[in-house]
Amino acid sequence: MKPDFTRNHFELLGLPVSYAVDAAALDRAYRDLQGRVHPDRFAASGEAERRVAMQWATRANEAYRTLRNPIDRARYLLALKGYDTGEESNTAMPPDFLMQQMEWREAVAEGRGAHDPAALERLRAEIEDARAEMHALLARALGGDRNYDAGCSLVRKLRFLDRIEAEIDDALEAIAEGAGGAHPAATRKGHD
């Protein structure tokens, strides 16, 4: 028998179904829940209890992971409201955002090519500013405005910001590795 998973993530953690989440309350609720269901609490129990504990702890981790991350939380809340953010299928973006995307992409490529970590860090700061602005808009769209279409569009944009930040991380990593390159004789690469 599968555990009863009819509660949604918010209900499971005893939080109101809302985009605005009290981070401290979320942390507290998650730890309380894991304190009850984690497999470590049942290591000396029978197989059935151990299995149920693993399923519940898995579920608790999924709920916490989703609600802790603002984009995942927004996407999840929109899904509960019956809206699909369509990040895979809907690639339509306003023209000004498309232009901005291209500029950022070029800046990453330039910073990487020029081995310029400072430029990449400046770009990251710029993207962080854009992100903060979008989060404020998202909070308004999913809060008082209940404008779920606007919410979907903002999630798609934020998803793009995540990707470009991952590219910045990759570029920084590549530069750092190039600089600290190990001596060939001492290199014994396992796997990355």
Next chain:
Amino acid sequence: MSLLHISEPGQSPEPHQRRLAVGIDLGTTHSLVAAVRSSAAECLPDAQGRVLLPSIVHYAAGGAVETGYEAHARAADDPANTIVSVKRFMGRGVADVAKYGALPYRFVDAPGMVAIETAAGLRSPVQVSAEILKALRARAEESLGAELFGAVVTVPAYFDDSQRQATKDAARIAGLNVLRLLNEPTAAAIAYGLDNASEGTFAVFDLGGGTFDLSVLRLTRGVFEVLSTSGDSALGGDDFDQAIAMHWRVTHGLADASGRDTRRLLAAARAVKERLSSAESADAQVTLSWGQQLHLGLARREFEEITAPLVQKALGPTRKALRDAGLAPAQVDGVVLVGGATRMPHLQRAVATFFGREPLVNLDPEQVVALGAAIQANALAGNRAAGEDWLLLDVIPLSLGLETMGGLVEKVIPRNSTIPVARAQEFTTFKDGQTAMAIHVVQGERELVSDCRSLARFELRGIPPMVAGAARIAVTFQVDADGLLSVSARENTTGVGASVVVKPSYGLTDDEVAAMLRSGFDHAQADRDARALAEQRVEAEGLVAALRAALAQDADLLGPDERAALEGGIASVDAARQGADHRALKSAVEALNRLSEPFAARRMDRSVSRALAGRRLDEVPVK
């Protein structure tokens, strides 16, 4: 009859009955066993008072096996049959082992994992590790005076699924009930955090004999939460020995020294390295196999120069773990050094420079992992003292994914996901009428399948013929609290299912483990049966006691028929416990486990519901 004990789910139903559980640090160069005795964890010494057991196993012709110091004494004269640092071969194929350069062993490319041809026959690294674990188990049972209920065995945080599975198999072959595989840096954090009542963000820098881990943890009011982990499962103190030996080979023109001489050079290198931690220079005498006497010396400055690339190599994963945790070095509140190799002054300096603070060294870096594992083992066995209520939340170190068209990896579970974790990914067919799908499970961060580690391949068959893209094949990855993966696949429009426990590519099958288990006991069939019966009885007693306590508390969750069935199951187990047939007892226990599953699920649901109800009451705003 006395009053019934009513305990919280998960706690020992009979708190006065302590279960003996130990923590085992199965290290590359040496291993330790520790236990909580009179509320403090301590490492258990051998008869000579030594807590370290060299992780060395010697196989003699005729099958005699020696471990530890006795085996160590053989290393120089019989290198081919004296297996050192076997941890490096766990879950590894011939190609991986080749990266270690010239080794004095006769490797055989056994399916899945390398095996070593010894005087006593072919041995898997899993069996070699099991010998070390058996020695530690015997030491623990002797010094604690009773059989062990179970053990927590530590693994490098950066170990992948194959290496973890191999470690768990080794423990099973050694006759240990594995309560949990615990990541080494996390074990160190438990020992350190509980000892110092620490709060904040900590980095554990763990350089052992053969592996390197860097874990970032957040410690808050009894919660140990791993934020990220990174490392290199082929970087350790051994590499510093190799670098010294290589330096001497070059400076003394010993390019083609034999296996025996290699071993002697390495032993001298290790001794010199250890002395250089406190001395400015050190030297050693080595007699080579052709009688030549060598005087080998090294200054600390020289040593630091030739091993600087190795120190740098450890800083790469350190940077990566911090980045994954979203932290700058200055945001870390403390750096804990673990592993004997962190005694090297230039390494300590590099860590201090990187983090901008002096690392903490107030616990013995060689014992801290075993001590943390012992504390966890004691808690898992149900011996938590009142108020000792901490929780451990760990992560997987490497992403898990599937091969898709073109040899690319589709990540299903990203690295640093908190475990246990499950994730499903949907795939579809690419040809009309396709009835089977090959599923290839890989682990690693790279985009190409060929750059990742292959964990398993299996086929989902019997997909009803449909047009391309119509089938909906959901592949579900479940990683348990040991960090071990199981994968199942199902075609969602028809419900055709396939399931696999991930071990085929680089692991042992259940049959192979069973065969090793059998060959591991030198005793007669009757002894084996007696042992199996004793083990089954312990398990049966635990299960019945836990269920009785659960019934006393939550019997209202069962209908009259369900309750009668459960009582019947308990009665069958009780009856089988009186008998001498371990197989009959095993099947009665299995039946009772199945029978009790709905009850376990409902009890957990009630526990969660009560917590939620309690929280809502607490949080009613006061106006």
